[in-house]
Amino acid sequence: MTGPRALTLLLSILLGWAGGHPVPGTKSFRKLLLISFDGFRWDYDQDVDTPNMDRLAQEGVKAKYLTPPFVTMTSPSHFTTISASFHYPGGGAKYQGEAVQRSLVESYTHPNGNETEWRQNIDIVMNWFTKEDFDFVTLYYGEPDSVGHLYGPDTEKRRAMIQQIDRTIGYLLEAIGRHSLTEHLNVIITSDHGMTTMKKKPNITEILLSNYISFKDLVQFDIVDYGGFGMLLPKLGQEEAVYQALKNAHPHLNVYKKEEFPERFHFAKHERVLPIVMYADSGYSISGRFILYFNKGDHGFDNVYMDMKTIFRAFGPDFKKNHLAEPFDSIHIYPLMCKLLGVTPEPHNGSLAVTQEMLVDTYDLHTEFCYNSLAPTPAPYVILGGWGEVYLIIRY
Known part of the structure; x- marks a missing residue:
């Protein structure tokens, strides 16, 4: 929780x-x-x-x-x-x-x-x-x-x-x-x-997706600002652009297209899973437009x-x-x-x-x-x- x-x-x-x-x-x-x-x-x-x-x-x-x-x-x-x-x-x-x-x-x-x-x-x-x-x-x-x-x-x-x-x-x-x-x-x-x-500033560079993509131009719906896991629904025709912008954006952010998400997680085949799925390395939170995350401890990681x-x-x-x-x-x-x-x-x-x-x-x-x-x-x-x-x- x-x-x-x-x-x-x-x-x-x-x-x-x-x-x-x-x-x-x-x-x-x-x-x-x-x-x-x-x-x-x-x-x-x-x-x-x-x-x-x-x-x-x-x-x-x-x-x-x-x-x-x-x-x-x-x-x-x-x-x-x-x-x-x-x-x-x-x-x-x-x-x-x-x-x-x-x-x-x-x-x-x-x-x-x-x-x-x-x-x-x-x-x-x-x-x-x-x-x-x-x-x-x-x-x-x-x-x-x-x-x-x-x-x-x-x-x-x-x-x-x-x-x-x-x-x-x-x-x-x-x-x-x-x-x-x-x-x-x-x-x-x-x-x-x-x-x-x-992990928090100033010890690390936090994951802020708006540093790499424009939510207004590229994203229709998002589930982020929730710890170390997130999903994005790109706007029509923008899935590849979002994926390319994020896949190497941060060294502690793991980004996948839904169909390429690792099988070992038993997660991504459900119809409600969004086209872009991401998770952070342990201790890193995924923020969207602003840094809104304040927990000192969390879960939801690999x-x-x-x-x-x-x-x-x-x-x-x-x-x-x-x-x-x-x-x-x-x-x-x-x-x-x-x-x-x-x-x-x-x-x-x-x-x-x-x-x-x-x-x-x-x-x-x-x-x-x-x-x-x-x-x-x-x-x-x-x-x-x-x-x-x-x-x-x-x-x-």
Whole structure:
């Protein structure tokens, strides 16, 4: 998420609605809680004391890091997490409505970092699991993203926020025990993207597109002034002129025609992607007509950069203990969740084989739980669609 902003809390319960059906079989499946801490870079727990996160590593699974999809922003990343598709804007998945039984969404101006409210939200979730017998809940926190934007990732403010998050995880562990869910609940804790320090004058020459092109004469529509990513719709007949003017304009600006955008990003084939696509090197913002960018930290850059990587922790009765997993892409979380919940996945691009070694039980690896490739599935119903659709309300 860009810029200082308030907490948007999202709690979505996706199972138990009329259209969802578990996979037939004899195994009983446990409940699942998926938590996202916005903007939690993969190494944020390495420069501050985090006893509760350390406990998670001992009692569950810790991945070395997690790679989000491009663009490394909140909504596209969460779409990928809950669908295993490159959902926005270039994926094959389509919006099918908000498939949730209940959601709590706070206003854009609601304060982000109220630790008391964080704990109250955990209590709400525990009651949903125990008193209302829900199977799957997602919980979203807007930190440490906000402090990362406002103060930068390598600051005392950010480190203090990580300690607050660690205390919240400690409260979560206590609440799980207090509600007798230790043997009945699996928990996945992750994030949507990392954060990097932005480069500013006078140390660098900032990227200002109006130094190289005339917006009035050449550009019909633009998406710029939004960090390290941008798109342009040139006026009729001006695409080549815009491309030639920008392709070597700045040493830290990468400019492509839509059809030539690198395939590894899984991004540019959607009809709504504009003809000129660009991204900046890590730490550089793309400004259009004026320098309007003030964040000290940001994301949205190439997901190959380590500063864009994020965290993955998991614990519960179905996860191994003290297991260090190799790095993997967030697109593989969805089939893992489907297996944990015992549901048939929708068509997807993930693979259960990537995460299977995290689990205590390895049965059914080669059955429908591994189904992928965005082809039709035997099951004509949606199981895990709600989190991504609800996240359409969140700015990124």
